[in-house]
Amino acid sequence: ILNVEQSPQSLHVQEGDSTNFTCSFPSSNFYALHWYRWETAKSPEALFVMTLNGDEKKKGRISATLNTKEGYSYLYIKGSQPEDSATYLCAFDREAGNMLTFGGGTRLMVKP
Amino acid sequence: NAGVTQTPKFQVLKTGQSMTLQCAQDMNHEYMSWYRQDPGMGLRLIHYSVGAGITDQGEVPNGYNVSRSTTEDFPLRLLSAAPSQTSVYFCASSSAVWEPQHFGDGTRLSIL
Numbered sequence: 001i002l003n004v005e006q007s008p009q010s011l012h013v014q015e016g017d018s019t020n021f022t023c024s025f026p027s028s029n030f031y032a033l034h035w036y037r038w039e040t041a042k043s044p045e046a047l048f049v050m051t052l053n054g055d056e057k058k059k060g061r062i063s064a065t066l067n068t069k070e071g072y073s074y075l076y077i078k079g080s081q082p083e084d085s086a087t088y089l090c091a092f093d094r095e096a097g098n099m100l101t102f103g104g105g106t107r108l109m110v111k112p
Numbered sequence: 113n114a115g116v117t118q119t120p121k122f123q124v125l126k127t128g129q130s131m132t133l134q135c136a137q138d139m140n141h142e143y144m145s146w147y148r149q150d151p152g153m154g155l156r157l158i159h160y161s162v163g164a165g166i167t168d169q170g171e172v173p174n175g176y177n178v179s180r181s182t183t184e185d186f187p188l189r190l191l192s193a194a195p196s197q198t199s200v201y202f203c204a205s206s207s208a209v210w211e212p213q214h215f216g217d218g219t220r221l222s223i224l
Contacts, residue, residue: 034212043202044155046212089155098143098162098209099170102155 004092006103013080014111020076021106023090027071032093034100035064035075039086047075047088080110114138118203118216125193125223133188133219135203143206144186145170145213146178148199155202161186193223 005024013019025033032051036044048057053068061078077084087107091100119134137144145160157170159178167178175197177189186205190197200220204213 032210036212043215043217044213046214049210049212051210091155093209098145098206098213099157099160099168100145100155100213101157101171102147104152104154 004090004101004103006088006090006106008106009104010107010109012109012111015080015082017080017110018076018078019080019108020074021088021108023073023075023103025071025073025090025092025101025103026094027069029094030068030071030092031095033066033068033073034091034093035073036089036091037086038089038105044089075106077108080108082110082112084108085110116203116205116214116216118201118219120219121217122220123222125190125221127193127195127223129193131190131193133190133201133203133221135186135188135216136184137186137203137205137214138184139205139207139214140183141205141207141214142183143209143213144180145204145206146176146186146188147202147204148172148197149202149218150199158188158201190221195223197221198223 035047038044050066055066087105089105091102116137142163146158147155161167161180203216206213
């Protein structure tokens, strides 16, 4: 069983704060690292798919970086808004078969 | 734009009953997967398919069968339901291994 760890498990921030979370994954047999945003009572929505060491992706106020050699990815949210409140999931793809192993998620709560 | 459609949304079964969770996508995606989501466990891969006629086991396949006779459909069968299979089940599809997965709305299954 692959070990994909996310930290912290939960995070409370004030509106306007910038924040970041970590996803750790095995550094061997890497193919891709996915990030998803999951709001309560909805289904996960894709944020990024990252495949190359050193990749940086950005979508609005959310960005992510990837280090495949050491097995970690960071997700950053700049100027958090209440609508950013959600669980953020990372998933590791080891064999290019779209066989994802998900971490447990980081639950973000942004207070107005 | 239907995307990934899962039926039913809710189901209650008795131990020992069998049933099929339906998943259909209209995006002509080759890759399809089934996950279960349990509290504190994150999303875990049950079975996946890389194209019509091709399926394989994920992390937690025991007690479940799948088939992929068409590109569009990927049903998940519970052969003899057990209380341990009480969970929320998500189906997902993707066009390519480097592309994100698109998730259905989930099926909440309770087994008494």
